[in-house]
Amino acid sequence: MLKNDKKILITGGAGFIGQRLSQALLAKDFQVRILDSFNPQIHTDQSLPADLAGRVELIKADVRDRDSMKRALDDVNGIVHLAAETGTGQSMYEIDRYFDVNVQGTATMLDLLQNEDCTKSLRSIVVASSRAVYGEGAYRCTKNGKVFPVQRSRERMSGGLFEPICPECGGPVHMMPTQESAPFNPMSMYGLTKQVQEQAVLLFARTHGINGFGLRYQNVYGPGQSLKNPYTGILAVFSNLARQNQSIEIYEDGLESRDFVYIDDVVEATVRSIEYTGPFIGALNVGSGEATSVATVAQEIKEFFGSVSSIGVSGAFRMGDIRHNIADVSELQRVLDFVPAVPFKKGLTHFLNWAAAQAPEDKAAYLRSVSELAAKGLMGTASTAADERA
Numbered sequence: 001m002l003k004n005d006k007k008i009l010i011t012g013g014a015g016f017i018g019q020r021l022s023q024a025l026l027a028k029d030f031q032v033r034i035l036d037s038f039n040p041q042i043h044t045d046q047s048l049p050a051d052l053a054g055r056v057e058l059i060k061a062d063v064r065d066r067d068s069m070k071r072a073l074d075d076v077n078g079i080v081h082l083a084a085e086t087g088t089g090q091s092m093y094e095i096d097r098y099f100d101v102n103v104q105g106t107a108t109m110l111d112l113l114q115n116e117d118c119t120k121s122l123r124s125i126v127v128a129s130s131r132a133v134y135g136e137g138a139y140r141c142t143k144n145g146k147v148f149p150v151q152r153s154r155e156r157m158s159g160g161l162f163e164p165i166c167p168e169c170g171g172p173v174h175m176m177p178t179q180e181s182a183p184f185n186p187m188s189m190y191g192l193t194k195q196v197q198e199q200a201v202l203l204f205a206r207t208h209g210i211n212g213f214g215l216r217y218q219n220v221y222g223p224g225q226s227l228k229n230p231y232t233g234i235l236a237v238f239s240n241l242a243r244q245n246q247s248i249e250i251y252e253d254g255l256e257s258r259d260f261v262y263i264d265d266v267v268e269a270t271v272r273s274i275e276y277t278g279p280f281i282g283a284l285n286v287g288s289g290e291a292t293s294v295a296t297v298a299q300e301i302k303e304f305f306g307s308v309s310s311i312g313v314s315g316a317f318r319m320g321d322i323r324h325n326i327a328d329v330s331e332l333q334r335v336l337d338f339v340p341a342v343p344f345k346k347g348l349t350h351f352l353n354w355a356a357a358q359a360p361e362d363k364a365a366y367l368r369s370v371s372e373l374a375a376k377g378l379m380g381t382a383s384t385a386a387d388e389r390a
């Protein structure tokens with residue numbers, strides 16, 4: 001983007017990533033406009049915090065509302081499209097809503113850009129894609145080399161066999177970092193909507209010769225993440241339970257892992273995408289490149305709070321969840337000259353110090369989210385704990 005192109009629209013800018021991104025852009029003298037519906041599943045307050053209100057232009061509206069979106073898009077130089085429904089499990093039964101907000105919302109934005117003469121000043125669109133577009137991502141099979149396992153079957157998981165298998169020979173596989181060249185293979189409706197969002201934005205960018213970044217965020221965490229939304233964020237769920245000394249139930253066998261990336265690193269990668277001066281249209285992984293098991297996360301949170309919570313490995317599983325993931329961030333480094341640097345232990349401490357100062361959330365909403373999944377037939381429980389460490 002050119003040096004003086006400083007007007008940025010952030011859809012979903014009142015959310016976790018959006019607020020932090022707004023602060024970072026304001027600090028660099030960007031003018032920030034936020035369009036956000038303040039989804040009540042995430043927001044307790046229906047307004048921006050004092051340190052943002054008054055410094056940004058706020059349009060409180062839905063991304064699917066054409067008139068509001070048209071106003072939001074007027075005369076901007078860059079767009080960061082964050083507005084979305086974000087719960088993997090919830091997406092498996094609120095399919096209509098997830099497609100409507102994520103896919104139709106993106107279509108409305110692009111349709112307005114195309115047909116309402118909003119592209120004049122536009123230089124760049126950044127869309128929040130997700131690691132969910134990969135599904136299980138890349139694994140290594142000793143016989144077949146690099147493979148991309150398909151969705152784990154209910155039958156195998158019911159037998160306590162949680163690790164993915166080689167799609168060629170059915171043998172054991174080992175996780176490896178996933179590169180952007182991996183095939184799209186989403187295993188949740190959420191992941192599928194992220195794939196469509198990313199592809200639609202990049203196709204539009206190519207058509208109009210503007211920059212397009214599909215940032216495939218891994219599991220983002222940090223101060224400011226919603227502690228209220230029971231459908232996302234195991235750090236939020238576990239910390240809430242631990243500080244109230246309530247039992248923590250971990251899905252599967254606890255050895256499933258995630259690539260947790262700290263919010264400041266995600267914001268830095270996003271700002272660098274907006275500021276990028278050369279031409280770029282493509283996807284970039286934004287992750288730490290470090291895998292942490294869910295059992296380790298639970299244990300560290302428990303220790304932080306000095307909690308007496310029991311940590312149980314229930315063998316329960318959710319359809320739509322992936323087993324492991326870890327991002328290959330070499331392309332991020334090559335293009336943006338940046339790799340996330342905050343180690344998980346350090347970032348977790350920042351998050352927990354912040355979470356400890358917030359009001360604890362009632363466990364009821366979390367329990368409701370679990371029973372919703374069970375009632376929809378999207379959960380199962382392993383009858384035996386199989387040992388797969390052959």
Ligand SMILES: NC(=O)c1ccc[n+]([C@@H]2O[C@H](COP(=O)([O-])OP(=O)(O)OC[C@H]3O[C@@H](n4cnc5c(N)ncnc54)[C@H](O)[C@@H]3O)[C@@H](O)[C@H]2O)c1
Nearest residue numbers: 012014015016017037038039062063082083084128217220
């Ligand atoms: N947080 C993560 O771990 C993660 C990982 C991968 C991708 N992402 C993506 O990054 C983006 C931002 O995530 P986040 O963690 O900040 O989520 P968030 O839920 O905190 O923020 C999303 C914001 O979008 C708003 N929103 C939702 N539906 C809307 C609609 N119909 N119209 C207008 N606004 C609407 C919400 O009110 C909220 O403020 C999302 O697109 C998400 O899919 C997040």
